[in-house]
Amino acid sequence: MSKKLGTSNIWKHALAISLVLFTAFPIYVVIITSFDPTGGISSSSLLPVRFSFDNYILLFTDPLVPYWAWMKNSLIIATATAVTSVAIGAAAAFAFSRLRFKGRKVGLKTLLLIQVFPSFLSLSAIYVIMEQVFLITPTFGLGSIWGLYLIYIGGALGVNVWLLKGFLDSIPLELDESARLDGASVPQVFWLIFLPLAAPVLAVIAVLSFIGTFNEFVLASLFLQDVERRTVAVGLQQFVGGQFEQTWGPFAAGSIIASIPLVIIFLSMQRFIIGGLTAGATKG
Amino acid sequence: MFYKLVGLRGPLALFLKYGFLGGADAFLIWLISAAVNKSSFIIAGVVTAALIFLNYSFITKGAIPLKFLSVGLIFFSIFVVTPTGYTILMSTYNFKTGNEIAKEAALREIINNGIVSDAEGTAYDLFLGKTSNGKFAGILENQVTKELLYGDEKAVRPVAESEITRDISGYITGAKGITTLTDEEFANEDAIITALRFPLGDGSYAAPQGSNVAARLIQSVVYDPVTDQLENIEFGITYIDNGNGNFVAKDDPTTRLDPGWRTYSGFDNFKSLFLDEKLRNPFIKVFIWTIAFAFLSVGTTFAVGMALALALQGPIKFRRFYRGFLILPYAIPSFMSILIWRGLFNKEYGAINMLLGLNIDWFETPWLARFAVILVNLWLGFPYMYLIGSGALQSIPAELEEAASIDGASERQTFYTIKLPLLLQILGPLLIASFAFNFNNFNIIYLLTGGGPTNSIDGEVAGATDILISYAYKTAFGSNFQDLGLSSAISMVMFVIVGTMSMYTLKKSKIMDTL
Numbered sequence: 001m002s003k004k005l006g007t008s009n010i011w012k013h014a015l016a017i018s019l020v021l022f023t024a025f026p027i028y029v030v031i032i033t034s035f036d037p038t039g040g041i042s043s044s045s046l047l048p049v050r051f052s053f054d055n056y057i058l059l060f061t062d063p064l065v066p067y068w069a070w071m072k073n074s075l076i077i078a079t080a081t082a083v084t085s086v087a088i089g090a091a092a093a094f095a096f097s098r099l100r101f102k103g104r105k106v107g108l109k110t111l112l113l114i115q116v117f118p119s120f121l122s123l124s125a126i127y128v129i130m131e132q133v134f135l136i137t138p139t140f141g142l143g144s145i146w147g148l149y150l151i152y153i154g155g156a157l158g159v160n161v162w163l164l165k166g167f168l169d170s171i172p173l174e175l176d177e178s179a180r181l182d183g184a185s186v187p188q189v190f191w192l193i194f195l196p197l198a199a200p201v202l203a204v205i206a207v208l209s210f211i212g213t214f215n216e217f218v219l220a221s222l223f224l225q226d227v228e229r230r231t232v233a234v235g236l237q238q239f240v241g242g243q244f245e246q247t248w249g250p251f252a253a254g255s256i257i258a259s260i261p262l263v264i265i266f267l268s269m270q271r272f273i274i275g276g277l278t279a280g281a282t283k284g
Numbered sequence: 285m286f287y288k289l290v291g292l293r294g295p296l297a298l299f300l301k302y303g304f305l306g307g308a309d310a311f312l313i314w315l316i317s318a319a320v321n322k323s324s325f326i327i328a329g330v331v332t333a334a335l336i337f338l339n340y341s342f343i344t345k346g347a348i349p350l351k352f353l354s355v356g357l358i359f360f361s362i363f364v365v366t367p368t369g370y371t372i373l374m375s376t377y378n379f380k381t382g383n384e385i386a387k388e389a390a391l392r393e394i395i396n397n398g399i400v401s402d403a404e405g406t407a408y409d410l411f412l413g414k415t416s417n418g419k420f421a422g423i424l425e426n427q428v429t430k431e432l433l434y435g436d437e438k439a440v441r442p443v444a445e446s447e448i449t450r451d452i453s454g455y456i457t458g459a460k461g462i463t464t465l466t467d468e469e470f471a472n473e474d475a476i477i478t479a480l481r482f483p484l485g486d487g488s489y490a491a492p493q494g495s496n497v498a499a500r501l502i503q504s505v506v507y508d509p510v511t512d513q514l515e516n517i518e519f520g521i522t523y524i525d526n527g528n529g530n531f532v533a534k535d536d537p538t539t540r541l542d543p544g545w546r547t548y549s550g551f552d553n554f555k556s557l558f559l560d561e562k563l564r565n566p567f568i569k570v571f572i573w574t575i576a577f578a579f580l581s582v583g584t585t586f587a588v589g590m591a592l593a594l595a596l597q598g599p600i601k602f603r604r605f606y607r608g609f610l611i612l613p614y615a616i617p618s619f620m621s622i623l624i625w626r627g628l629f630n631k632e633y634g635a636i637n638m639l640l641g642l643n644i645d646w647f648e649t650p651w652l653a654r655f656a657v658i659l660v661n662l663w664l665g666f667p668y669m670y671l672i673g674s675g676a677l678q679s680i681p682a683e684l685e686e687a688a689s690i691d692g693a694s695e696r697q698t699f700y701t702i703k704l705p706l707l708l709q710i711l712g713p714l715l716i717a718s719f720a721f722n723f724n725n726f727n728i729i730y731l732l733t734g735g736g737p738t739n740s741i742d743g744e745v746a747g748a749t750d751i752l753i754s755y756a757y758k759t760a761f762g763s764n765f766q767d768l769g770l771s772s773a774i775s776m777v778m779f780v781i782v783g784t785m786s787m788y789t790l791k792k793s794k795i796m797d798t799l
Contacts, residue, residue: 011595012596012600013601013602015591015592015595016595016600016602016606016610019666020609020610022663023609023612023663025628025635026621026624026625026628027612027616029624029627029628030624046635046638046639088355088359089356091352091355091356095349095352099348099349101349104349112786112787112790113786113787114364114365114368116720116779116782116786117368117775117779122368122370122371123760124370124760125367126363126367129362129363129366132324133327135322135324136315136319136322136324136327137315137318150359153363154359154360154364155363156360157360157364187348190352211615214617215617215619215727217619217731232617233620236620237619240623240626240627241623248627251623252624255624258617259615259616259617262615262616263616265615266611266614267615270608270611273671274671274672274674275675
């Protein structure tokens with residue numbers, strides 16, 4: 001028996017270790033590149049041969065590389081988008097899950113359908129809209145992070161409603177029925193019963209939305225032209241996106257710093273995230 | 285009782301609610317006034333509608349669902365529904381490079397382009413200056429007949445020799461009422477000077493060709509608004525509106541005048557997508573690869589993620605480390621990892637060639653580029669599959685497995701006949717969602733290979749790794765030729781495919797029944 005357990009664990013370890021190597025490979029290269037002052041990506045050897053903090057220092061000091069402004073922009077826009085879209089999503093999911101009204105089914109189906117529309121091809125339309133807004137108020141128009149924020153939360157209604165609704169549906173109806181009998185109004189049921197119960201799921205959705213916004217590249221690169229106003233994604237892409245001149249050192253250093261907060265959030269919420277991802281699927 | 289105590293109808297709640305509404309109102313009203321100031325009446329109208337809708341939904345008694353939905357609905361309709369509608373509309377338009385502007389603007393440009401030198405090549409010596417009120421004016425001396433004319437942008441009139449001064453070689457150096465231009469003025473107002481037209485009164489113009497020469501130009505193309513035809517007087521050709529955004533010669537429809545204009549074209553974009561070989565062949569190629577890419581992505585990530593979930597299910601050493609480390613690809617921002625992988629695959633300095641001792645140009649060989657895309661997507665995607673896979677494994681009751689092993693089934697048999705079908709059933713909707721996600725996975729293609737390699741010698745737009753969405757993007761926003769109409773049509777085709785799939789899944793998974 002013990003022998004059998006041993007052999008079955010060997011393939012498990014073999015699989016896990018090979019995946020660890022696979023996962024580690026680019027991470028390892030990016031780390032040694034970030035400390036390599038010559039700026040190439042493993043230009044001569046896979047072993048660390050040179051070591052300096054030049055690339056990190058450049059991010060702090062080079063006036064042409066406003067890395068902290070990019071970080072700040074990304075954090076502001078991702079936080080704002082996460083909070084707003086969770087608020088909008090939670091309210092809408094509550095309405096779809098608990099309230100009965102005309103157009104409810106049609107509304108849900110429409111949300112789903114429009115959500116799978118390859119929407120960023122309507123870029124040109126969004127661009128025209130934002131150009132108009134810019135003429136009125138530059139704060140919310142083309143080129144500003146708040147304009148981009150408006151576009152991001154435009155999709156907030158669709159993305160999370162289905163996931164959240166799945167979760168809310170699993171909360172027993174008796175709970176809000178008894179609250180209603182006690183004289184609670186609908187908004188009270190929402191604020192005092194659903195929000196506390198759904199808090200973990202809402203947190204997961206906020207994190208996923210945060211990461212999604214942090215990662216978003218196409219819209220951001222189209223809308224944020226000013227160097228100072230870029231997000232980290234757009235700013236860092238400039239280092240290596242070119243066909244010929246590619247400076248991997250600062251890119252690697254910048255990527256590592258930008259990844260750290262996300263990895264920490266992610267690892268600390270790991271358990272909730274697994275629950276949140278499977279909430280819609282595993283029930284029933 | 286409890287609810288009355290916390291009371292969301294209390295003064296604090298009311299204060300918060302109306303504080304929020306008041307703030308939003310103030311902001312929206314400011315936006316409306318700013319829009320009216322800049323005479324953007326469409327925006328002013330849209331914001332006014334939003335303002336009314338918001339206040340109606342919050343102040344009115346009843347209509348409770350609306351209170352929960354109104355804010356989201358406003359953003360959704362402005363930033364999602366409107367652009368989507370625009371895309372659908374565009375797919376029925378001939379809207380591409382050369383056919384971008386409205387008909388009036390195209391007509392203006394054609395007529396402007398139709399101004400040519402007269403057949404005799406009449407030329408004038410020109411003395412150009414400004415009148416006392418700052419308008420351009422000049423003295424024109426016909427190089428052949430030596431006729432002298434005073435001209436400004438309104439008209440020309442004959443002028444006497446006595447009103448001008450000449451230097452010894454006969455060049456005109458001054459005239460009554462005209463001040464000479466400084467060199468600086470010449471340099472700064474070059475564009476205005478080249479666009480100057482002195483009407484000669486017979487429908488032709490004298491136009492400066494440099495600082496001291498002018499030529500006689502005639503309008504060779506005339507538009508007749510009654511018949512909606514253009515007439516080239518010089519060559520006697522009639523051009524008619526071909527109904528598809530261009531003026532073409534009446535006798536030879538292949539001779540087109542540029543520019544054209546955007547115009548409604550019904551289902552032409554869809555027809556050419558399916559019937560025109562130059563478009564159909566790349567479309568089919570891209571379509572097949574899109575399906576293959578989505579299947580391979582889901583297949584590889586699911587296989588690896590599920591195997592890992594099974595491996596880490598039971599007690600095993602280093603489990604916590606494996607778990608924590610192996611979900612890193614899911615936590616690291618994907619745009620960064622994709623770009624890093626791009627560097628690793630580089631032919632000259634990439635770590636992969638170095639590690640394997642090869643000298644392969646991964647992104648210039650179609651099959652290797654496709655392999656690279658799948659591999660990188662596996663790296664990015666297996667942690668997600670692992671996470672949902674282990675979640676699903678936990679939800680399979682342990683009794684099932686025990687029962688099977690009591691009946692004498694091997695571990696392998698139990699997995700393939702009992703667990704896997706159950707897993708697929710549980711994870712079905714998520715797998716389909718993942719398929720739809722990869723179907724539209726623009727980032728990995730755009731950032732890793734840019735859709736390449738592309739056979740640019742044949743002028744192809746679609747590359748070997750292009751999927752529909754990146755192909756549509758290139759079609760709409762490419763560097764040389766942009767076709768918004770066709771691109772929107774491709775979007776519509778994608779929408780129909782993914783939309784049908786989603787609806788089918790929903791039906792199948794019976795979620796719709798419990799709505």
